[in-house]
Amino acid sequence: MTRREMREQLFKLLFRIEFNEKEEMPEQIQLFFEDEEVEADVQDTEEIKAKYEKIVEHLEEIDAMIGEKAEGWTVARMGKVDITLLRLAVYEIRYDEDIPTSVAINEAVELAKKFGQDGSAKFINAVLAKFAD
Numbered sequence: 001m002t003r004r005e006m007r008e009q010l011f012k013l014l015f016r017i018e019f020n021e022k023e024e025m026p027e028q029i030q031l032f033f034e035d036e037e038v039e040a041d042v043q044d045t046e047e048i049k050a051k052y053e054k055i056v057e058h059l060e061e062i063d064a065m066i067g068e069k070a071e072g073w074t075v076a077r078m079g080k081v082d083i084t085l086l087r088l089a090v091y092e093i094r095y096d097e098d099i100p101t102s103v104a105i106n107e108a109v110e111l112a113k114k115f116g117q118d119g120s121a122k123f124i125n126a127v128l129a130k131f132a133d
Helices: 003-019 022-034 042-057 059-069 080-095 101-115 120-129
Strands: none
Touching: 003 022, 003 042, 003 080, 003 101, 022 042, 042 059, 042 080, 059 080, 080 101, 080 120, 101 120
């Protein structure tokens, strides 16, 4: 599985946070990886799970950072796809030293084009550009 494919699967897993209680997420993770569309081997599965856990661990801090940078927007007002993509990208920018900021931003914009609304890619790019400074 390529990094891009892993990032997309991680996005889909993180997206479930918006629709499930914290207590339900272990079961949701299991169901996610049992889905036939998720073609992750054991190593990819473990890597996705580990990154998911790290993001969840920093979720409050990440949301606070997004709230500071997204002028005129609160995290609660953002679309579910947009906030999920921002969380993933901000995690990569601030906490994952293996991923260059420009790559994190570009990948988030590409995922926004695929999964978001008409203005999602532009919105994601504008917010994440403030993290590049």
